[in-house]
């Protein structure tokens with residue numbers, strides 16, 4: 001819908017011209033830029049880290065939404081904050097002391113998020129709600145773009161929406177978001193939609209305009 005935040009994942013962009021891709025997708029209607037950081041340890045893939053994020057930071061003023069799929073995360077939080085991330089999200093499964101990690105992100109002056117894999121129950125965040133700005137619910141197993149949406153997570157979105165009550169916490173969905181799946185999670189309470197392959201398919205700014213409009217209009 002109009003007020004749904006669309007956060008394209010640059011994981012599906014052309015990395016050889018990443019700065020230009022960020023500019024193009026922002027002109028095409030992106031609200032936030034989603035940055036998938038993978039370590040080859042917590043997830044079976046490796047992407048990029050703080051130097052690359054820092055290099056593209058001056059291409060836009062939009063929110064840099066950093067999704068850390070790394071274990072451990074705590075030693076690197078300062079580097080991601082310095083690189084210019086506005087929201088830093090850690091995985092509940094990758095951090096032993098979730099409360100401490102979230103507090104560390106806020107102490108750096110950044111917004112704090114927690115991400116849950118499809119199989120992780122929402123009960124793990126019950127006692128950290130007051131430290132959270134964003135809950136990222138994975139609708140694929142993290143590691144790769146272009147995977148199929150896992151529909152059982154829609155029920156988890158509903159439960160998380162009811163758990164947070166009137167707290168100002170975003171519910172973000174990541175994985176397999178398309179014009180077909182977007183309405184399911186939006187109706188369940190999600191207000192931020194990450195999309196990689198569904199935004200960057202076509203490979204041109206004109207395609208990004210159409211792709212973002214299709215998700216937003218769905």
Ligand code: DX5
Pocket residue numbers: 009011012034036067140141142143144145146147174175176177194195196197198
């Ligand atoms: C997966 C990443 C996602 C991914 C989404 O581990 O967290 O952000 O890029 O890609 P699509 O939208 O293609 O499923």
Ligand code: ZN
Pocket residue numbers: 009034035036067174194
């Ligand atoms: Zn992501």
